[in-house]
Amino acid sequence: MALEDDRHSEETTILKQNIKIVGAVFGADASYEHLFNYVIIMASLSLSSSIFAGLRGGFFTYSQARIDRRIRGDLFRSFVRQEIGFFDANKTGEICSRINADCQTMSNTLALYMNVFCRNMTMLIGSLIFMFLLSWRLTVVTFTAFLQIAEESQNSVAKANDVAEEVLSAIRTVKSFACERFESLRFLSYLNITLSIGARKATAHVGFLLTTEFLQMGILTMVLFYGGHLVIQGKIDSGLLVSFMLYQFQLGENLRELGEVWNGLMQAVGASRKVFELIDRQPEVQNDGHIALDDRIARMEGRIEFRNVHFRYPTRPNVPVLKGLSFTVEPGQIVALVGPSGGGKSSCIALLEHFYEPESGEVLLDGIPVRDYDHKFLHTKVSLVGQEPVLYARSVRENIAYGSTATYEAVQRASRHANAHGFITETHEGYETDVGEKGGQMSGGQKQRIAIARALVREPVVLLLDEATSALDSESEHLVQEAIQRNLKGRTVLLIAHRLSTVENADKIVVISGGRVVQEGVHKTLIAEEGLYKQLVQRQMLGAELSEDFTAPKQAHSERTPRARSAKRVPRSTSPSQQSTVQSFLGSSMASSYL
Incomplete structure (x- = not known):
């Protein structure tokens, strides 16, 4: 669009000089001197216009790339800073839409339309000055103004993207329940909202164009009539009238382009409002702790204490999850959390990882609230192996070393401890094998053993196991269980498990129900009690x-x-x-x- 505007500007300038050349040849004062002067002026203007148009276009294209990089980078940094509760409340598809669609709209619009705006404002002011110099009377007759809309479409596009992301990431579930048609219709319903908004914008745009064209032609007619009247009276000559009409035509084009700029800028405002709101958002769970080794502690022992903890999830503020929960885990102990589903076991793991803040009470690690630890230090010393391991579309080595500076030897050592070295070396590229999107090239047991290796490569003091084998087949479970048992010694371990053989070997069992500790002890003692x-x-x-x-x-x-x-x-x-x-x-x- 900017290049078309630049060409149009050149053509208009050249047309004006062509008229002057015609006047120099056929006018009363026709001479070669005037002809050559106007040709040289025209050539100079064309050359300078082309050079400046190219420079301006290149500058704004580069500016667009810089704006896009800046906005996307700031938004992504803001997202990864947010607490886990933010991601509970906002769906992945909508977040991705903000990074992709909204940032694209902002950068494209700002760079493109600022280019068009600067050019048209310069030409508009220049045209008005020349028009006023040629005839202030005709300028007064010409002067008029306009306005336009758009934000809702960005939200509807975000919702449609959210549906697409949700469905495609769970396509196996969609197919297993034969919900392809239902999900297609749900996605289409959001696209229909976008379409209806587009229809409203199109209707308004048609009205805008009709109005501006009608006004421009009306003004042109008035200028012709009034200008002809002034020519007949001898107040201006015909050449001046033609020049004025060219400037008036240029003014109309500039005003129309500014109307388009306004429309585009309003679209960018619609997208940018939410983007800037997200960039400026401060996490509700702050990771600004500063305690690490060489600070208040010389060595982390791994003592865990939950002291009268009350907690509820931000997305379910009316549902208390933990209600005054208290228990301790001594350094080097293996403690199992058991109890009915929904009792609060996984919430204890999430609080110890500082994914959330308790409503009241304290979660302590070596007597220090977890919020006071340096974020990276805490997650180096506390490692989690969950039920559903998350792998990235990178090599096995990169997945194991993720978030650490582990050497190749350390990665191999952790893999051996996790019973993973054997199957890794059997692959075609060994540790450089790409695991595929979400680890799709690996089996469930292989993914879980890679996840265990990733936890062990940091040499954690505290190991958290949240039902690490519950989703595996018996053979994979045996290998993973063996890897876990091999690496429990010398570490504080907090585990959630349902298998009796795992639980009964723990140093202590904490039974949680309804957000409270209802029993605590070893297997032999607890099995003898009625509870x-x-x-x-x-x-x-x-x-x-x-x-x-x-x-x-x-x-x-x-x-x-x-x-x-x-x-x-x-x-x-x-x-x-x-x-x-x-x-x-x-x-x-x-x-x-x-x-």
């Missing part, structure tokens, strides 16, 4: 028995595995309602004997 822990163990055993009843043929009941025969049995007099409760508790993992 929730004993109920959970009995339910697990009943789940194993029910699983056998559902899967084994009736004639093979006497051939159960030694493990099943040796398990402590729950009386067969369990009522149907109790069995229903057990099945509800165990869900799809009933056959896996989970707590």
